Amino acid sequence: MRTLFRKILVPIDGSDAALRAANYAKGVAEKFDSAVTLLHIIEHPGYLLTDTKDLPLNLIEDMDKNGEQVIAEALAIFADFAGRISTKLEYGHAGKKITELSKENGYSLIVMGRRGLSGVKQLLMGSVSNYVLHYSQCPTLIIKGEKQ
Ligand SMILES: Nc1ncnc2c1ncn2[C@@H]1O[C@H](COP(=O)(O)OP(=O)(O)OP(=O)(O)O)[C@@H](O)[C@H]1O
Numbered sequence: 534m535r536t537l538f539r540k541i542l543v544p545i546d547g548s549d550a551a552l553r554a555a556n557y558a559k560g561v562a563e564k565f566d567s568a569v570t571l572l573h574i575i576e577h578p579g580y581l582l583t584d585t586k587d588l589p590l591n592l593i594e595d596m597d598k599n600g601e602q603v604i605a606e607a608l609a610i611f612a613d614f615a616g617r618i619s620t621k622l623e624y625g626h627a628g629k630k631i632t633e634l635s636k637e638n639g640y641s642l643i644v645m646g647r648r649g650l651s652g653v654k655q656l657l658m659g660s661v662s663n664y665v666l667h668y669s670q671c672p673t674l675i676i677k678g679e680k681q
């Protein structure tokens with residue numbers, strides 16, 4: 534039973550919803566002795582271009598810096614997880630990257646927020662959580678219950 538969730542992937546975007554999901558994932562990881570990876574995808578338009586020189590350099594730098602902050606903030610939750618916490622910063626389409634990585638690297642569980650940073654009130658779920666829930670091939674836990 535303890536090996537049920539050996540590796541947990543926690544996609545984070547800097548939102549409160551994602552931090553709540555990270556805290557939830559921590560509880561699961563403590564129970565199941567899991568290793569946790571915090572993953573942030575930088576979605577700057579450069580990943581669509583063949584030549585990122587077409588993008589203003591300061592935009593790329595700002596997004597990279599923000600990505601590092603997003604990771605650092607969530608990493609603080611796992612301060613006592615030495616040896617079984619890792620982080621990943623990737624570029625691309627968030628939903629696709631999360632789904633691909635979870636498959637390629639054999640994750641046993643994804644834990645993520647229902648909503649994220651943009652939080653369009655009319656929608657029940659954000660586009661990233663919606664995408665991952667549809668296309669992931671491993672158990673996927675969407676943490677609900679955030680303030681509307
Ligand atoms: N760039 C990202 N990198 C990693 N995880 C992400 C990223 N964006 C969103 N997530 C994950 O997906 C969850 C839901 O966020 P999502 O982006 O789907 O909602 P939203 O921002 O409210 O809506 P939308 O972005 O579709 O307008 C977040 O709580 C987080 O766990």
Ligand SMILES: [Mg+2]
Pocket residue numbers: 546649650651652659660661
């Ligand atoms: Mg979003």
